[in-house]
Each structure stands twice: as C-alpha cells, then as structure tokens.
Amino acid sequence: MKRVYLDHAAATPVREEVLEAMLPYFRERFGNPSAVYDLGADIKEVIEAARAKVAGFIGAPADQVIFTSCGAEANNLAVKGAALAHLKKGRHVIVSAIEHHSVLNSARYLEKFHDFEVTFLPVNKFGQVEPERLARALTPATVLVSIQHASNEIGTIQRLKELTGLCREQGVVFHTDAVATAGQIPVDVKDLGVDLLSLSGPALGAPKGIGALYFRRGVRLVPQIHSGIQENGRRGGTENVPGIVGLGTAAELAGAELAANARRLKDLRNRLVAGVNDRIAGAIFTGHPEERLPGHASFCFEGIEGEALIFLVNARGICANTGSACASKALKVSPTLCAIGLSPEVAQGSMVFTLGGDNDQEDIDYVLAELPLAVEKLRAFSPVWRKKLAAASGG
Amino acid sequence: MYSQTVMEHFNNPRHAGVIDNPDGTGEVGNPTCGDMMTFYIKVKDDRIEDVKFQTFGCVAAIAVSDIVSEMAIGKTLAEAQKITKKVVAEALGGLPPNKMHCSNLGADALALAIQNYQEKTEPPQADQKAKKRINES
CATH class of the missing domain: 3.40.640.10 (Type I PLP-dependent aspartate aminotransferase-like (Major domain))
Incomplete structure (x- = not known):
C-alpha cells in the first residue's frame, strides 16, 4: 500500500x-x-x-x-x-x-x-x-x-x-x-x-x-x-x-535549500487546499489563508470527529494529525482551535497536514482521492451531520 | 492503542444507520465532551428485533456503538438492560483507560432507547400517539 x-x-x-x-x-x-x-x-x-x-x-x-x-x-x-x-x-x-x-x-x-x-x-x-x-x-x-x-x-x-x-x-x-x-x-x-x-x-x-x-x-x-x-x-x-x-x-x-523548499511546499499545499475545498462540503479552512507556513494545510470537517478520521485514512496509508479532544491524552480540545473561535463540535473535526521534503504531487492526489471517501463514510452515520443536512433542507 | 476487535467494529460497523419509525430512541453525549450517540430500536414481543445507531465520535465511540447494537439484538428488554459499560469494554477486548468513560456511552444510549420505548408503551397518562402505535403493533 x-x-x-x-x-x-x-x-x-x-x-x-x-x-x-x-x-x-x-x-x-x-x-x-x-x-x-x-x-x-x-x-x-x-x-x-x-x-x-x-x-x-x-x-x-x-x-x-x-x-x-x-x-x-x-x-x-x-x-x-x-x-x-x-x-x-x-x-x-x-x-x-x-x-x-x-x-x-x-x-x-x-x-x-x-x-x-x-x-x-x-x-x-x-x-x-x-x-x-x-x-x-x-x-x-x-x-x-x-x-x-x-x-x-x-x-x-x-x-x-x-x-x-x-x-x-x-x-x-x-x-x-x-x-x-x-x-x-x-x-x-x-x-x-x-x-x-x-x-x-x-x-x-x-x-x-x-x-x-x-x-x-x-x-x-x-x-x-x-x-x-x-x-x-x-x-x-x-x-x-x-x-x-x-x-x-x-x-x-x-538554510541553503530554504527558498526552493518553500516554493515547492507552497505549490503542493495549494493543490491540497484547492482539492479539499473542491471535493469536500463542510470543510472549514483554519488559520490565515496567506500569512501561513508554506507546507501547512489545516481544516475542520463538519459533522465528524478527527481521531476517527485519522484512523480511517491511516488504514489507507496516510499519516496526518488532528487537534480533536479525543485524540489528545488529556481528552481536551486544542486550545488553539478554541482561541480562534471554533465551537467544540467543529473543532472536533480538525485535521492537520504538514508537508515536507519527501512529498510530491502524487502524494497529494492520493490524499485527494482517499480523504473524501473517509469523510463520507463517517458522515453517513453522524447524527451531527444528519441534523445539519436536515436543517439545511428545512431552511 | 486499540484492540483488534475495536478496529474491526470501527472499520466495518454493521449496525450504523437509522430506523424509520423506531419504537424507541435514546440520545447521549454532547459535542463538548466529544461523543454523541443516537440509538434506534425496534421491539417485538418484548424482544429487541433491530438496533441502529448514529455516532459522532472517536474510534472507541463508534466501535462501542456497533458492539452494543450487536449484543442487544435478539435480547429481551430486561436482558438488554443488563448490558453494562464493563461488559461492553470486555467484549471489545478492552478499551484505553481514558476512553472507558467518555466514549463508552453505548449502553447508556441503549438504556435510554429502551426507557423511551417503555414510556411510549406504558405511559402514565397515555397520549394518542403512543396508543396508536400500540394498536398498530
């Protein structure tokens, strides 16, 4: 795999x-x-x-x-x-x-x-x-x-x-x-x-x-x-x-590779962010859109919990991180996600990607193929997502 | 971190979903603590005929939901009410200590669904809706 x-x-x-x-x-x-x-x-x-x-x-x-x-x-x-x-x-x-x-x-x-x-x-x-x-x-x-x-x-x-x-x-x-x-x-x-x-x-x-x-x-x-x-x-x-x-x-x-490395990471990250926004509804981008680390992409996926998402994508060979309370030893939601004003429910759906020198375009495309399936699988039985959909169609 | 049984139930939950017109529903948890579960039950002749769950939560919460559903199906209401957190954790081959309480809410959700069914079928002051359902069954 x-x-x-x-x-x-x-x-x-x-x-x-x-x-x-x-x-x-x-x-x-x-x-x-x-x-x-x-x-x-x-x-x-x-x-x-x-x-x-x-x-x-x-x-x-x-x-x-x-x-x-x-x-x-x-x-x-x-x-x-x-x-x-x-x-x-x-x-x-x-x-x-x-x-x-x-x-x-x-x-x-x-x-x-x-x-x-x-x-x-x-x-x-x-x-x-x-x-x-x-x-x-x-x-x-x-x-x-x-x-x-x-x-x-x-x-x-x-x-x-x-x-x-x-x-x-x-x-x-x-x-x-x-x-x-x-x-x-x-x-x-x-x-x-x-x-x-x-x-x-x-x-x-x-x-x-x-x-x-x-x-x-x-x-x-x-x-x-x-x-x-x-x-x-x-x-x-x-x-x-x-x-x-x-x-x-x-x-x-x-130091010697800094500029080239940053350019490369930024291109890969932009591809990832655009792909996620394109393929996954209810993806909330976290952090500053421009003033951010070149190799960093972070989201909260509404209606699901991050630890479960990390395990699902990990079963497909992908390693990424989450600020979800359930994934932390203390079972506390990340102070950073609270501080930027996200509700605990939304913060639970956190997923963080940090790219590095060993990543290439193929990696990003693989994530873009697998991630939507994992999100969809968890949302299919999420009471939170169900309520959100009902509210959207009702309103 | 998680047992093989936990991972099996998490990766292939067999009872995830919703029952239309359930005989009882039970909802536990809140988004602040991380896990939310809704259980739906179908009851016939005092026996649980079907269980479906909807869960927002971690690997443990999803596995717990699935195994509680599996354990409850076919049991009488009285038997199903005896499913405890301890029994659930044992059936899953153990849970990480920090997940024992916060994610192990399946038995509570099931108990609430049974209670909800019992309130509907034996209401202190029978309302029209519950009566109708009793007549239908």
Whole structure:
C-alpha cells in the first residue's frame, strides 16, 4: 500500500547527510567534551562548529546559541529562565493563548510556584496576536513576552516585528518559539527583533533529542538544568554531541535549500487546499489563508470527529494529525482551535497536514482521492451531520 | 492503542444507520465532551428485533456503538438492560483507560432507547400517539 506521510511538524525522517555527519560521534569520537585529553577536548571544536552553523541559520552570532535536548526544553529555558532572572523587575509574563504546551505550562508553573501573574493573550480568528492587545497587556511588572513565530496547528505566521518593537521600547524580553517556522520561512533573529528564539532538531531533519535556544547578548537566564558549566553555565549536562552535530548539519542544509523548499511546499499545499475545498462540503479552512507556513494545510470537517478520521485514512496509508479532544491524552480540545473561535463540535473535526521534503504531487492526489471517501463514510452515520443536512433542507 | 476487535467494529460497523419509525430512541453525549450517540430500536414481543445507531465520535465511540447494537439484538428488554459499560469494554477486548468513560456511552444510549420505548408503551397518562402505535403493533 502507498504510504503518504503528512505530519512533518511532529517528526521528519533524519536526513542522510545528517546521519552520516553524526555517525563518527557515537563510536570513534565518543569522548566527553569536558575532558582535558585529546579524545574529549577535540570534541569541543566540533560542538563550536555546529553552533556556528545553527547560529548562521538564524542570523545570530555563534556564541549566542545554547544546545538543549529538544524544542520544549528550549521553551522551558526561555520562559522560566528569563522570568526567574528578572524577579526584581516584576512577576508578570505574557504568552499568547495558542502557544505550544511547553510555553503554556511553563507560564502556568511560574503562576503556581513563583507567584507570577500570567496574561494569556487572545488571538483573532486567523490566530494572530493584535499589537494593540499586547500593548494593553504590558505593565511595568512585565518581564517576558512569549509569542510563537507560527502555529503548528493552524499554520498562521505571527506579525512578530510589530510585537517585538513594542517590547523593545519598554525593555521587556521577547521570546519566540520558531520550531514551526525554521526551514519553512526565513528566520532571522535581528530582523524579527527577538531576544530569545527556540529551535527543534526533528523539524529540520535532525533526530529527536536535540534543540537549541538563541539568546541575545545580555539577556539573563537562570539555568533550568543545573550541573557543570557546559554551554557557558546556561545549560548543565554532558552535551549530546551526535545530536549537536546533526542539528548543525541540518540547519546548514535547511538554510541553503530554504527558498526552493518553500516554493515547492507552497505549490503542493495549494493543490491540497484547492482539492479539499473542491471535493469536500463542510470543510472549514483554519488559520490565515496567506500569512501561513508554506507546507501547512489545516481544516475542520463538519459533522465528524478527527481521531476517527485519522484512523480511517491511516488504514489507507496516510499519516496526518488532528487537534480533536479525543485524540489528545488529556481528552481536551486544542486550545488553539478554541482561541480562534471554533465551537467544540467543529473543532472536533480538525485535521492537520504538514508537508515536507519527501512529498510530491502524487502524494497529494492520493490524499485527494482517499480523504473524501473517509469523510463520507463517517458522515453517513453522524447524527451531527444528519441534523445539519436536515436543517439545511428545512431552511 | 486499540484492540483488534475495536478496529474491526470501527472499520466495518454493521449496525450504523437509522430506523424509520423506531419504537424507541435514546440520545447521549454532547459535542463538548466529544461523543454523541443516537440509538434506534425496534421491539417485538418484548424482544429487541433491530438496533441502529448514529455516532459522532472517536474510534472507541463508534466501535462501542456497533458492539452494543450487536449484543442487544435478539435480547429481551430486561436482558438488554443488563448490558453494562464493563461488559461492553470486555467484549471489545478492552478499551484505553481514558476512553472507558467518555466514549463508552453505548449502553447508556441503549438504556435510554429502551426507557423511551417503555414510556411510549406504558405511559402514565397515555397520549394518542403512543396508543396508536400500540394498536398498530
């Protein structure tokens, strides 16, 4: 059976070149970089070379990147680390309502254990934070604002420059989670005007278990993993050398291929969106129609539930994601879908496609042939769809 | 995540659909919690002759609906009322713990359909419609 993988936001296959670059650091060059003898000490240079590549990818100086174990750790270090470093100024942080759980729950941790006040900023129907709302939320006690670069769930890209400008004027540290955007659109820390920026390896063709945080020189961070003085004391623990090398290689490749990759993904995505709108009634497109990730398409199909839909298409070899409550471990509907104003019933029908380098036109056409059948199968016995049809024909 | 039995009932539900002029209907759930089920039953001589369901929900909810329908058909009303969530989950070869309560609503929907039938056939204050149906059967 054909397999079509359309969940690149969740994981990507490790790229051949990345794996090749990593392999020597598992066995031949296994030394601990903190060691004094050559087998370890030489590894320090390897780490710094990878750091320079990651920094170059986001337009940052090489010494302003910290390697972490994942994107979530980068977000934890940014939110908790920066907030706790500025206690003297105040105890107020602002995050958008549609952040990744690693940001939302870090903010809740500050609220619960460190007496912070947290503002969860609402977004408009496209999922964008409006600058006036941020301006109104800022107070003299605000120490940190964390707003994502783009959403993995609805694809919307934030107008970050309008938001970072406001914070810079008032001396408030601005963090952005760029896990969704890196490799999809240009990410330049100076252009965006951010103080902290999170990256994740698996979004770029590097393996799981590696991430990074950019910090602007002078931004203070309290370490969240306490150990020796690895990463200049900002993140303890022996470095994940193969992962670091992999992320460096992946970032370098992603940077070189960015423009061509984005064009290709956008064409495929437009084909998918047009096809779905053409073939499936009651498909609600979520997120911003233009200001969105090139490889991202997201919908809510009325009258059906997303987990059931994912299983049905999976039986036909298709892998995609959903924000349905039933598919989440906590059985809670995605906060992002609620925040953009969808009813819980509509949000249940969520389906998210994130395209990647291994997808082609044939994949999209296969999805366009299979998906309408799956939607139709579930709607045939959906009481919600039946009521909707009855209301439509009655009215 | 799901047992083979769950996947079989989900992929090929045999009792999905609607019964026109049912003898009883039962509706459970709400869109906020995720799952909604409507059960339709046909009753003859105190025995469940046919069951159809309509379900909006996850894999577990659809499989539960189908197996409850299968279990109820041919049973007397009293027997069908003894179908519990536990029995349903066991018949499906188990359900993930977090789906035990939220998606396992089939037995409740069936019980409501039976109750609805009983209210119609033995109404405290018999209305015209119910009387007519009793006469017809």
